Amino acid sequence: MASWFQQLFLILTALTVLPVQAQQDSSNNDGTVVIKPIQIIEPDITLRKTSQAKIDDEVFEAGVFAGVISIEDFGTQPLYGVKASFHATEDFFLQANYGVSKAGRTSYETINGNGVNILTDGDREFRYYDLLVGYNLFPGEAFITRNLTLNTAFYLVAGAGNTRFAGDDHFTLVIGSGYRVILSDWLTWNLDYRDHIFKTELLGREKNSHNIELTTGLTVFF
Amino acid sequence: MPVFILLFFSLWLLPAQADNSHVPAVSEEAAAQALQATVIDPYLELHTGPGRGYPVIYVVEKGATIGIVSRRTSWYLVVDKQGNSGWVKRENLARTLVDTGVPVVLPETRHSDFLQHRVRLGFTLGWQESAEQVAAMAGFRLSRHIGIEAEIGQLFSATTNGQQYSASLILEPTDRWAVTPFVSLGYGRQELELKSKLPGNRPLEDNFRSIGAGVNWYIGFNFVLRGEYRTLDIFSDNQTVSNDLWRLGFSSFF
Numbered sequence: 001m002a003s004w005f006q007q008l009f010l011i012l013t014a015l016t017v018l019p020v021q022a023q024q025d026s027s028n029n030d031g032t033v034v035i036k037p038i039q040i041i042e043p044d045i046t047l048r049k050t051s052q053a054k055i056d057d058e059v060f061e062a063g064v065f066a067g068v069i070s071i072e073d074f075g076t077q078p079l080y081g082v083k084a085s086f087h088a089t090e091d092f093f094l095q096a097n098y099g100v101s102k103a104g105r106t107s108y109e110t111i112n113g114n115g116v117n118i119l120t121d122g123d124r125e126f127r128y129y130d131l132l133v134g135y136n137l138f139p140g141e142a143f144i145t146r147n148l149t150l151n152t153a154f155y156l157v158a159g160a161g162n163t164r165f166a167g168d169d170h171f172t173l174v175i176g177s178g179y180r181v182i183l184s185d186w187l188t189w190n191l192d193y194r195d196h197i198f199k200t201e202l203l204g205r206e207k208n209s210h211n212i213e214l215t216t217g218l219t220v221f222f
Numbered sequence: 223m224p225v226f227i228l229l230f231f232s233l234w235l236l237p238a239q240a241d242n243s244h245v246p247a248v249s250e251e252a253a254a255q256a257l258q259a260t261v262i263d264p265y266l267e268l269h270t271g272p273g274r275g276y277p278v279i280y281v282v283e284k285g286a287t288i289g290i291v292s293r294r295t296s297w298y299l300v301v302d303k304q305g306n307s308g309w310v311k312r313e314n315l316a317r318t319l320v321d322t323g324v325p326v327v328l329p330e331t332r333h334s335d336f337l338q339h340r341v342r343l344g345f346t347l348g349w350q351e352s353a354e355q356v357a358a359m360a361g362f363r364l365s366r367h368i369g370i371e372a373e374i375g376q377l378f379s380a381t382t383n384g385q386q387y388s389a390s391l392i393l394e395p396t397d398r399w400a401v402t403p404f405v406s407l408g409y410g411r412q413e414l415e416l417k418s419k420l421p422g423n424r425p426l427e428d429n430f431r432s433i434g435a436g437v438n439w440y441i442g443f444n445f446v447l448r449g450e451y452r453t454l455d456i457f458s459d460n461q462t463v464s465n466d467l468w469r470l471g472f473s474s475f476f
Contacts, residue, residue: 055257055292055293055298056291056292056293057292057293057476058292059293059294059295059476086343086476087295088295088444088445088474089295090272090273090274090296090297092441092445094344094345094473131347131356131358136273139271139274139275141270141271141276149270151270151271151273151276153273159345160354160356162356162376168383168417169376169378169383170378171354171356171376171378182271184246185246185247185299221294
């Protein structure tokens with residue numbers, strides 16, 4: 001490599017310098033510009049690669065949420081969960097959620113007293129996961145006080161997942177919206193609304209059950 | 223419930239920033255470690271947020287040095303010599319030079335440059351005959367035109383629930399367009415469980431082979447929307463059953 005390069009360098013230098021020298025000798029008298037020999041610099045490929053690597057990417061967001069979910073026919077119950085998002089572009093993000101709740105008693109069960117149970121205790125577990133696409137519809141700023149402004153975004157989400165309820169898996173469509181307030185360079189606060197829609201036959205007829213979730217949570221950017 | 227209330231009210235106890243700038247304050251240490259670059263355009267505009275519409279808060283003049291601290295999607299947090307920080311769009315930051323005199327190296331805007339040896343993560347939603355299918359997918363690009371993808375999914379039908387695992391080879395003949403066709407060849411396994419818990423109902427475990435075609439639409443520089451059709455040949459005990467699978471996918475690579 002080096003010897004080959006040296007040879008090339010010498011040849012090129014000879015080719016460039018000699019004519020210039022000859023030119024200088026012949027043309028210095030009539031005031032022409034002196035051309036310096038061309039410098040050959042070996043390109044440093046590795047340096048170009050490191051530029052991007054030195055910049056810290058912050059496109060993942062993960063955190064916890066808590067709130068309430070209204071499970072159709074089974075009352076409104078506390079809900080807890082974890083979420084992770086990947087911000088693909090400034091407009092779009094992908095999000096995965098996992099949430100856990102426990103259904104209450106239906107009015108039918110309550111009216112008929114303690115002896116009547118549609119579900120066993122274990123089957124009242126309500127667990128879901130979903131995979132969503134999000135779109136930052138209205139990015140903006142919120143003016144909290146005169147001296148405090150925070151970046152915010154109102155976003156829409158849609159996707160699907162699985163709800164495990166009443167001892168069965170249900171294919172679930174999820175639509176919703178949310179509001180994100182960026183508290184600092186690494187911490188965000190979210191307020192989320194979601195509707196989990198799945199088919200159920202628990203109470204006789206098959207129907208689409210709508211399960212409305214309202215949660216709030218904190219996530220960190222990394 | 224008490225946890226929820228506590229969490230809600232704890233938000234008001236968060237330390238508020240002292241000044242009215244809500245751009246992340248960059249510590250001197252971070253600024254010193256940041257990649258240094260020189261502005262070559264007449265000026266560089268620093269915005270208050272990493273997104274469309276955020277106002278310009280500072281302007282850095284030509285010839286001044288900035289430190290590039292972090293990236294959030296296609297925006298970069300930069301800090302100038304006076305300690306002012308703000309967000310700069312990738313296209314504008316590309317007009318700066320690092321100390322070796324070459325432009326700052328940032329991901330190119332053409333997705334084909336971004337596809338080389340990149341990991342892809344995403345999910346798909348669709349229908350296999352009358353059953354709904356949802357799957358999480360991880361992919362890796364072996365070369366410009368060939369990728370491998372592994373997926374794990376769930377099937378939901380009126381009578382059965384089940385899991386699917388499969389691996390596919392994805393062949394994409396071109397990477398020059400924003401919308402590119404592809405073909406897929408795959409092999410996998412599905413395990414179906416009958417919903418009715420009658421005695422003698424055993425889970426059905428079958429292998430399948432798939433062949434399919436679809437379209438990838440590259441949005442932005444690393445977000446992909448996919449529409450796809452596959453035909454699955456499922457090898458059950460004594461016969462081969464053919465299933466149609468139609469689905470929509472969302473993925474991103476980095």
